[in-house]
Amino acid sequence: MPAAELPIVVIGAGPIGLAAAAHLIDRGLEPLVLEAGPAAGSAVREWSHVRLFSTWGEVVDPAAEKLLAPTGWVRPDAATYPTGGDWAELYLQPLADALGDKVRYTTTVTGVAKAGRDRVVDSGRDEQPFTVHVRTADGREERITARAVIDASGTWTTPNPLGGDGLPALGEKSAADRISYRVPDLRDPAVRARYAGRRTAVVGSGASAFTALAALADLATQEPGTHAVWILRRGIGAGTFGGGEADQLPARGALGLAAKAAVEAGHATAITGFRTAAVQRDGDRLVLVADDDRATEPVDEVIVATGFRPDLSFLTELRLGLDERLQAPLALAPLIDPNVHSCGTVYPHGEGELSHPEQGVYLAGMKSYGRAPTFLAMTGYEQTRSIAAALAGDREAAERVELVLPETGVCGGSGLFDQPDAAQASGGCCAAPATLQIGIGAPASSGGC
Numbered sequence: 001m002p003a004a005e006l007p008i009v010v011i012g013a014g015p016i017g018l019a020a021a022a023h024l025i026d027r028g029l030e031p032l033v034l035e036a037g038p039a040a041g042s043a044v045r046e047w048s049h050v051r052l053f054s055t056w057g058e059v060v061d062p063a064a065e066k067l068l069a070p071t072g073w074v075r076p077d078a079a080t081y082p083t084g085g086d087w088a089e090l091y092l093q094p095l096a097d098a099l100g101d102k103v104r105y106t107t108t109v110t111g112v113a114k115a116g117r118d119r120v121v122d123s124g125r126d127e128q129p130f131t132v133h134v135r136t137a138d139g140r141e142e143r144i145t146a147r148a149v150i151d152a153s154g155t156w157t158t159p160n161p162l163g164g165d166g167l168p169a170l171g172e173k174s175a176a177d178r179i180s181y182r183v184p185d186l187r188d189p190a191v192r193a194r195y196a197g198r199r200t201a202v203v204g205s206g207a208s209a210f211t212a213l214a215a216l217a218d219l220a221t222q223e224p225g226t227h228a229v230w231i232l233r234r235g236i237g238a239g240t241f242g243g244g245e246a247d248q249l250p251a252r253g254a255l256g257l258a259a260k261a262a263v264e265a266g267h268a269t270a271i272t273g274f275r276t277a278a279v280q281r282d283g284d285r286l287v288l289v290a291d292d293d294r295a296t297e298p299v300d301e302v303i304v305a306t307g308f309r310p311d312l313s314f315l316t317e318l319r320l321g322l323d324e325r326l327q328a329p330l331a332l333a334p335l336i337d338p339n340v341h342s343c344g345t346v347y348p349h350g351e352g353e354l355s356h357p358e359q360g361v362y363l364a365g366m367k368s369y370g371r372a373p374t375f376l377a378m379t380g381y382e383q384t385r386s387i388a389a390a391l392a393g394d395r396e397a398a399e400r401v402e403l404v405l406p407e408t409g410v411c412g413g414s415g416l417f418d419q420p421d422a423a424q425a426s427g428g429c430c431a432a433p434a435t436l437q438i439g440i441g442a443p444a445s446s447g448g449c
């Protein structure tokens, strides 16, 4: 089949993968979305109980809305906040349904390479299409030939471990029955019973940690004895709780304020500068031990909310250009590096920043950020608009940036999202590189801290 007639494989039917498909169709290109789960937004559905801090107006992609229009789909009130479940049911699934057989479920991508060329071989490489290896739910293996590949498989399945060095803490794996890597759904009676009247260590200082602290504080008002021990790798400073009322996304600011209220009300006790090295059993309970030998009081449960990392295992035969720190595309990494951008503010970017030495392959969405926090869906939508334009040969549209992102309102400590190591930002500046500021017409406030 001539290369131009091959599909463009999109890995993942999450918000960004589906948006990519919509943009490709808008450009007259042929997408094929491969989704490991049984439904659209399979990862989002796993946090269906969490309310987004973005409104409906901020989490619907324009090309997707255009694709949905003929189906009679009506966007929910743009000013209201969906839960993950709402996002999946009321938007992602209808969008996937509108894409019809262009979305294949229970199809897990296990490998991507250049057809007939392993990573080492130069000869004829650029002319070869991609081969995408998949496994279906019934264990069948298949090869799909693709013109280009957009990997929007997210990072949900690869949370960071508890260990302060990025590896599992000693004893972490054997204590798995008491450790959760997600915000608990306390509406579920079984989950609620696990935390009610008990002590829970919450590790992390991003949005998920804030959400867990707020949920446990709420539970504490109904179930006496419920208490959270909040473990932070850094100290508590001006930016720890996010931008609060200065955040241009008010609900995102409110998450930090809710966590602060939990501490102030005595429902949570903070332990700072604590880098977990080991998890020890104390009878029925767990004790976390830091690398400086400090130990927590025994806790019943641990919630690890220390961020995510990309699964690159199925991309090893491709020539990717990834930043050594963040595992994000090389040109994107400096724009999102939490070591530098202490405000946690994100900057829009497109195909140019997402390109690799291997032409025609892109990481998009949450996965494109590697280990960096602060990804926003609207960033991913802009990425996919630009990638689709580039694949359609429209360089001018690919290079144009059509998005201005909201500022976090915090500086001197990123404090947002699920920080790998609370970003460790040490007074870095929130300014985007000068060239990019010009590109997006960023507000003056982003020009310095």
Ligand SMILES: Cc1cc2nc3c(=O)[nH]c(=O)nc-3n(C[C@H](O)[C@H](O)[C@H](O)COP(=O)(O)OP(=O)(O)OC[C@H]3O[C@@H](n4cnc5c(N)ncnc54)[C@H](O)[C@@H]3O)c2cc1C
Pocket (backbone or CB within 6 Å): 011, 012, 013, 014, 015, 016, 017, 034, 035, 036, 037, 040, 041, 042, 043, 044, 047, 050, 051, 052, 053, 054, 059, 107, 108, 109, 110, 152, 153, 154, 155, 156, 208, 314, 364, 365, 366, 367, 375, 376, 377, 378, 380
């Ligand atoms: C709790 C939480 C709250 C958030 N709230 C907000 C918010 O309010 N506003 C905002 O802008 N952003 C928010 N985000 C960040 C981000 O927008 C979401 O994580 C969003 O879901 C990212 O979309 P994605 O498509 O990149 O990845 P995902 O939603 O993770 O989708 C990836 C898809 O790929 C599939 N997949 C994975 N591996 C494979 C494979 N090998 N083969 C085939 N399919 C595969 C998965 O099953 C999944 O369906 C939040 C994130 C979390 C975790």
